[in-house]
Amino acid sequence: MLLDGLETSARASENELAHIYPATSLQQGFIYHVLSRGEDDAYRVQLLLDYHHAIDVDKYIKAWEMCIVQYPILRTAFNWEEDLVQVIYRKGKLEYQVHNISDLSTQQERDAAIETIQIEDRRRSFDLTRPTLFRLHIIKQTADYYTILKSEHHSISDGWSGPLLLTSFASVLPGPYGQ
16 A cells, blocks of 8 residues: 555656665654654754855756766655655655855855855755755855855765765766865
């Protein structure tokens, strides 16, 4: 029954199931926390990355989309109707927004704008039943200075996997992006 429901839901969103695995004990803790304290943002992780050069936004987005294809955890959602399981889909969709704050004249104003973006993003919870459990904000500060806000739910990453993912991302998009 559960499998039929998951397959039907996947087809309705033009997707397919790839795998179903039991959630790890750590993931179970994160999910139970969300279910009992939905508004608590304790496991919404944000990372700011500064690039002191121009970014080709289309290529940057494409590189992250390639990572989604490569890493099943980036296409993972969860289901807890019966047992708590990881549901890995064939496709994931990168959620991103592009912000241009280059019209702000001082760094202090730009920093305040970035802080506002961070606060607004942190208020947005993740729907753990749908992939992809991370999103990007690409913030153009000046022609040669970009800041990326990467937000993710801790259920799909940890202190070990984050740097590995960033290294893999940098290898997909060579040049100054990985420096």
